[in-house]
Amino acid sequence: MDVLSDVLAVLRTGRARSAQVVWHAPWAQEFAAVPGAAGFHVVLRGSCRLLRPGAQPLTLAAGDIVFRPHGDGHVLADSPGTRPVTPACDPAEMGDLPAYASVGSPGTGEATVTLCGAYELDAGLVHPLIRDLPDLIHVPAQWGRHPHLRATVDLLAAELTEPGPGAEALVPALLDTMLVYLLRTSLTGEHPTGWAAALADPVTGAALRAIHREPGRPWTVAALAAEGGLSRAPFARRFADLLGQPPMSYLTWWRLTVAAGLLRRTDTTLGAIAGQVGYASEFAFAAAFKRRFGVAPGRYRRQLAA
Structure with missing residues (x-):
């Protein structure tokens, strides 16, 4: 079992979005904090600064990649002294864009081209x-390092610059590929x-793969x-x-996480979900689920559908 793939399958929701942006100096754009949205920037041409509270400005050059896995707010600018003059960009609003988009900023100064996206x-x-x-x-631009990630970025940039037939299917697939390579x-x-x-360790890695392969199996610490x-x-x-x-705490946490994902993505019955994640009865599953999420599984599903 590929633990990373399993984790992403449960966590992913909605659709990844991306845009190629041409910025003309002077420019600065604030990106709002969005819990649950992982974002990235790739500098395709020129240079810029990434600004965040409590940290020194980070200088980014062509080829550099920045990944923000927790959706924290930040500013991208041509220089630390340029203040954002437009409303903060909310990555959640990228859902209004088509699967591919190319936008620009007004101005006549030196141009910087970035690839921005959110998951x-x-x-x-x-x-x-x-x-x-x-x-x-x-991920600094260094020749020969992370060749698969670099190849994916090149393909994505090319498709956003000149989208061809099938772009609405290809771009999300490339974004998903890029997320895996970033992780x-x-x-x-x-x-x-x-x-x-833990994943690299032969002992804990084997146990984690076993849990993710068969979350419903009646595992014991000895069996793991x-x-x-x-x-x-x-x-x-x-x-x-x-x-x-402890291993059994993680097992319980992952079982209920898988159950929540199934409630969100499928119409599988509660009894079937209970059995799939290792509970002998729907009642035992509902009690454990409510302890974790604060609501019964049926209500959890209805709230997501509302």
């Missing part, structure tokens, strides 16, 4: 794999910690330890040290 994630189901990421991930880049550093370390080839007590300590919670 909708369910803020109520945020997985610790995503939550543990830093608020800003900067891969974040999880495969030289000194992984937290979830990145056996997946990783370790005895029960050392496995439990290792899991808690890397992930900050």
